[in-house]
Amino acid sequence: MIDVNVNNPMELRMAGIQVLAEALGPVGFARFVQQMENGCGDYTKEKYEQPEMAMDELDRELRRYI
DSSP: OOOOOTTOHHHHHHHHHHHHHHHHHHHHHHHHHHHHOOOOSOHHHHHHHSOOOOHHHHHHHHHTTO
């Protein structure tokens, strides 16, 4: 059993993550975390509001982060 100070939010969160990862394994843990993501906004509406980007422009933008 993990000894954790439940009054320390960061310590509690890290202990919870550790227990889940050990119990579910890496794939199960990743799937659990994906289910917990709430997301935000209206994807269907927002995808049509974004300007279309040519592939060469997209390539330049992505290379800025490499």
